[in-house]
Amino acid sequence: MRLVLVTDAWHPQVNGVVRTLSNLRDYLIGLGDEVIMVTPExxxxxxxxxxxEIRLSLxxxxxxxxxxxDTPPDAVHIATEGPLGIAARRYCVKNNIPFTTAFHTRFAEYVHARIRLPLKWGYAGLRWFHRPSRAIMVATPSLQTDLENRGFQHIRRWTRGIDTELFHPREKDAFTQERPIFLYVGRVAVEKNIEDFLNLDLPGTKVVVGDGPQRKALEKKYPQTAFLGMKEGEELAEIYAAADVFIFPxxxxxxxxxxxxxxxxxxxxxAYPVTGPLDVIGDHPVGVLDEDLKNAAIKALDIDPATCRDYALGYSWATSANQFKNNLVVFTDTRNNLLTPKSYKKTEEVGQ
Structure with missing residues (x-):
């Protein structure tokens, strides 16, 4: 299969979307598929x-x-709703090329948090973008329900995977600060609600890993917090493993x-009991979801690390990539004649 994968989110950005697409690309190539990445590069x-950190393609x-x-694809997937995604959508609609999309990010909420654009306007734009998609891929059942309630159609599930060979328990010697270590990893931006974490009255030390537009202001406002900047690979995995509780605000x-x-x-x-944590953690004994984030953090200290590791092993990139392929619309393009699209044979969803 030759797949054209269009994304506005790509390296050097470091976030969940980029990691997901990078691992998906590598896994599909390993299966023998050809993946043509259309990125801001x-x-x-x-x-x-x-x-x-985000580049807008012109x-x-x-x-x-x-x-x-030049390289007629067998399938097209548009991962993001940015300038590249809009350009690829326009081309596909104009030329009657079937494509799929993904709903990775709540852009309506992000834009609302930054410039107060009404949510209904943001979701109207997102419905317009995804309307021609043959399958809108979402990671969780609660997100699927929310989008269906907002008028989105043709929604399919696409779970996420984890590199358990890189991310695994290690010695907790990466920190010399007072314990317990409460860790946040991610973009340092207003939509991540990081100040809810930084304002908590917790024992030990708070650590923030990541970069973004709020970092300088938060470093100045919270001098007792250790801001480590962006980390990747082994260094990031060592930091994770050395923490006592991961905070997701x-x-x-x-x-x-x-x-x-x-x-x-x-x-x-x-974490809070909201979309994302509710789906990943739920009532499994690997975390505490509470509107009182301090209470959740303190209670999480008593959770068995081995239980957390065993639970994470249930998520694999093989499962994620197979779900993705099953959601694609595969077509044949010969002499510019698009034949009737066909989906990959549907298989039972696992890893949910």
């Missing part, structure tokens, strides 16, 4: 105002057309891949 781009139409005509994430990364390292989770 291929285009002239500018940094997004107030969020320079003058995309000609190159998008060339990619599709976001109320807007659609999944939270960092939850699985922490659990795989044997670190329990404290």
């Amino acid at each position: 291929l285009f002239f781009s500018l940094p997004c105002p107030t969020y320079p 003058f995309t139409a000609r190159k998008i057309r060339k990619i599709f005509t 976001s109320r807007t994430d659609t999944f939270g891949l960092v939850l699985l990364e922490a659990l795989a390292c044997g670190v329990p989770v404290a």
Whole structure:
């Protein structure tokens, strides 16, 4: 299969979407599929105002057309609703090319948090973007229910995976600060609600790993917190494993891949009972979900690390990639004649 995968979120960004797509690409290539990545690296781009880590691609139409005509795909997946996603959507709709999309991020809530754009306007734009999609892939059942209630259709499940060989329990010697260590990993931005964590009266030490537009302001406001910046690979895995509790203060994430990364390292989770944590953690004894985040953090200290690790092992990239492939619309393009689309044979969803 030759897949064109379009995403505005790509390296050097470090977030759950980029990690998901990177691992998906690598796994599919390992299966023998050809994956053509359409990312901001291929285009002239500018940094997004107030969020320079995100690149906004410009003058995309000609190159998008060339990619599709030079290497006609068997399937098209548009991962993000940014400039590249919109350009690829426009080309596919104009040329009657079936495609799938994914709902990775609650952009309506993110934009509302930044510029107070009404949520109903944001969701109207998202419904417009996803309406032609043959399958909108979502990670959790609660997100699926929420989107269906907002008028989205053709929703399919696509779970996430975890690299359990990289993320695993280790010696807790990465920190010399006072314990317990309460850790946050992710973008340092207003939509992540990090100040709910930083304002908690907790024993020990708070640690923040990640970068973003709020980092400098929060470092100045919370000098007792250790801000370590962006970390990746082995260094990130060592930091996870050295923590005592992973704090997830976001109320807007659609999944939270960092939850699985922490659990795989044997670190329990404290979070709000919202979409993402409710689906990943639920009532499993690997975390505490409570509107009182301090109470959740303290209670999570008593959770068995081995239970967390065992639970995370139930999520694999094989399961995630197979679900993704089953959701694709595969077509044949010969001499510019698109034949009737067909889906991959549906298999039972696992890992949920």
